[in-house]
Amino acid sequence: MSYVTVTDLHKTYAGFPILERVNLSVEKGTFVSIVGASGCGKSTFLRLLLAQERPTRGEITIDGQPPALEPNRDRGIVFQRYSVFGHMTVRENLIAAEALGATVWGVLPSRARRKAAEDVADAALERIGLAHMGKAYPASLSGGMQQRLAIAQSLIAKPRILLLDEPFGALDPGTRASMHDFLLEIKAEWDMTVFMVTHDLSEGFKLGDRVLVFDKVRWDPHEPHAYGATVTYDFDARNGGIPFQSLSIETVEEITV
Ligand SMILES: Nc1ncnc2c1ncn2[C@@H]1O[C@H](COP(=O)(O)OP(=O)(O)OP(=O)(O)O)[C@@H](O)[C@H]1O
Ligand SMILES: [Mg+2]
Incomplete structure (x- = not known):
């Protein structure tokens, strides 16, 4: 059953779309890694899950409810800074x-x-x-x-949901591996649902049950800020990285027209 559900999510800043048409269904206890180019809206997505930002359009529910506006035990976060x-x-x-x-x-x-x-x-x-x-x-x-x-x-x-924004960036490889182990132990112990942004693809696949790629499916070279990013790939990291959901060509065409 879906625990975190994102439906037709859009986020626009000052008229510029950052995220568009994000749809996602995540079961409880899943570790979701998020990768994507710098500036594509990954941290924005975490802030939306945290209810620090409101969607411009669309909806997020956690266990059937909108994310609580006040910080509470439900969500913990480690930010980039x-x-x-x-x-x-x-x-x-x-x-x-x-x-x-x-x-x-x-x-x-x-x-x-x-x-x-x-x-x-x-x-x-x-x-x-x-x-x-x-x-x-x-x-x-x-x-x-x-x-x-x-x-x-x-x-x-x-927290029931842990949001991690590039949490291991400043660590040397040995310390990083030991913090990975610590994270996985605690996650298993408390059946946490985790969303982790990383720029390290191998880290994303090592820790994640799923690896989401945020990218733009529409691109206008004359207007680079005209379109937002969405989830373009959703890899099953526990099954050799086989995509179990990615945008089909038909979907891309439907979005593009
Ligand atoms: N509060 C805000 N007001 C206006 N624009 C914003 C705001 N927050 C983010 N943006 C813009 O939204 C876009 C996405 O930013 P975001 O920080 O989510 O990207 P990111 O994918 O996390 O990038 P990085 O990998 O560099 O951390 C950027 O163009 C950024 O300038
Ligand atoms: Mg960021």
Whole structure:
């Protein structure tokens, strides 16, 4: 059954179409990788899923409802420019994230609750190789360390839908592989639905169950901004990358006329 459903989605900025006719049906627990040229609207698509932007036309539903306007536990996000709370230490950032995702908040006595959050935070610090930096403030971390912290923060908040915008860009190959493993473990544990934008096709296929390609099907060389992008390929990454849905020539012709 479809969990995230996108129907005839259009997004226009200042009269310029960015996305057009995006249709998508994603089952719960699916890992969706998104690739596409710079500026084609991938981050815009994530912001639409996050309800930070409203569609110009069309509709998005999550579990049958429009995405909530207020940030809540439903969706976690790691943006291209990752963000953590600068006034909290690394460890406090993780404790705060765990508290956000806790389902038993208020049931346990507060001291036991605090201890549980600390244990999760300490395990995560260990897992991302930052156990020695727990008392440091984010500003003193390297870019890659801040990125690892931001990823860990969104993972331990256990959102139902995790939105990742080029989350692994600043990481060296070894750290990147270990963060991949961490992401897949937590995703499996909480049956998260994940949308991840990446410029690395092999990463998209390694992590994704599906790989979507955003591109323009209409192009006017005299008016390069006349048309928006849509999903041109939808690969089944678990089946040798066989496209199970792509725009047929007939569809392209129908859109083009
Ligand atoms: N708030 C906004 N107002 C006006 N135009 C915007 C806004 N946000 C994005 N755009 C434009 O929409 C287009 C798509 O931007 P977006 O950031 O979604 O691309 P992207 O696919 O994520 O690119 P990249 O791979 O470089 O991150 C760009 O042309 C951008 O300038
Ligand atoms: Mg982007």
